[in-house]
Amino acid sequence: MERIVVKPSPIHGCGVFAATRIEAGEVIVDGCREVLSNEEVKALPEEERAFLAVMDGQNVLFHPPARFVNHSCNPNARGSDSRDVAIRVIEAGEEITVDYVAEQVPGLKLKCNCKAPTCRGLLIVPSHE
Numbered sequence: 001m002e003r004i005v006v007k008p009s010p011i012h013g014c015g016v017f018a019a020t021r022i023e024a025g026e027v028i029v030d031g032c033r034e035v036l037s038n039e040e041v042k043a044l045p046e047e048e049r050a051f052l053a054v055m056d057g058q059n060v061l062f063h064p065p066a067r068f069v070n071h072s073c074n075p076n077a078r079g080s081d082s083r084d085v086a087i088r089v090i091e092a093g094e095e096i097t098v099d100y101v102a103e104q105v106p107g108l109k110l111k112c113n114c115k116a117p118t119c120r121g122l123l124i125v126p127s128h129e
């Protein structure tokens with residue numbers, strides 16, 4: 001059985017949802033990201049740059065389904081340069097979310113819609129240029 005499903009999200013665009021209960025510490029999305037050189041980043045089409053993060057000084061491009069994981073100020077998963085891991089139990093049907101600010105998405109300017117009580121509202125990460 002597929003553990004996740006991609007479908008329209010109340011937070012933004014498409015989101016990744018748990019298709020089954022996921023335990024804390026389980027890997028949700030393994031891989032689906034690629035390390036790019038600065039030259040490769042410059043050659044990226046504008047619409048692909050939205051799926052870029054800088055992690056440990058590396059440019060990481062997120063591919064589906066990893067790129068559809070939305071931000072929440074009260075996330076249930078943690079993303080790294082290789083995988084998304086649950087940080088608590090996620091029930092079937094819940095949307096998988098991570099903290100984009102912690103992931104250092106460069107040039108991030110996002111009006112957050114996560115509706116968490118701890119929501120930070122407008123999220124800003126400076127771009128490198």
Ligand SMILES: [Zn+2]
Nearest residue numbers: 073112114119
């Ligand atoms: Zn928020």
